[in-house]
Amino acid sequence: GRVCSSESWLNGRGNSMGPELNAPNAIRGSCPDGSGGTYLVDESIEKIVVRSGGLEDEASDNLTEGQEATIEITVYAYGSGTSDTADIWHSTDPNNSGTWTWVESIVPPNGGLVTLKSTITIAHGAPVQAVRVNYRYQGDRSTCSGGDYDEVDDLVFTVKASDSIDQGGIPPTDAEQLS
Numbered sequence: 001g002r003v004c005s006s007e008s009w010l011n012g013r014g015n016s017m018g019p020e021l022n023a024p025n026a027i028r029g030s031c032p033d034g035s036g037g038t039y040l041v042d043e044s045i046e047k048i049v050v051r052s053g054g055l056e057d058e059a060s061d062n063l064t065e066g067q068e069a070t071i072e073i074t075v076y077a078y079g080s081g082t083s084d085t086a087d088i089w090h091s092t093d094p095n096n097s098g099t100w101t102w103v104e105s106i107v108p109p110n111g112g113l114v115t116l117k118s119t120i121t122i123a124h125g126a127p128v129q130a131v132r133v134n135y136r137y138q139g140d141r142s143t144c145s146g147g148d149y150d151e152v153d154d155l156v157f158t159v160k161a162s163d164s165i166d167q168g169g170i171p172p173t174d175a176e177q178l179s
Helices: 172-177
Strands: 003-007 044-052 068-076 084-091 101-106 112-123 128-137 151-158
Touching: 003 151, 044 128, 044 151, 044 172, 068 084, 068 128, 068 151
Parallel strands: none
Antiparallel strands: 003 044, 044 068, 068 112, 084 101, 084 128, 128 151
8 A cells, every 4th residue: 555554553652651552562562662751741652654755745656665655753752852762763574573774863853742754765575564663762772772761663564566466554453463
């Protein structure tokens, strides 16, 4: 498909803030969420979307290997947002949850609900891919920082081979069935 979205499945953080459904929403529960803070005051990932096209484009084509895709992450940033960072990672093999390539780290421009955007080129030869967001309060870039106010969520999606029939998307609730 053109868009794969977590919708409201990621609202909150862990079992203490929200609570977030099916927490932790990292592949195979591979990274626990921090339990510190208050919902919609402290850090949380609210939504992840992967869509076809660049930052300024509308999603018009299928998510296709070799093409550009935009990652949109809606977060709740604490205070002014300047102490928070979203580390964005991409995997071409989500069945091997330790294989992540760093895409970018983004500091929110302000506090409150903020949508951050980044782009990737969809890899060839990997019909199932994933993005991971490690949203952290201070600290260093990581796939799983583990701080009291940190959260990690993954979104698994399928892509169309550049010369094949559309394979659709995997809803976030099916992500843990990839084994």
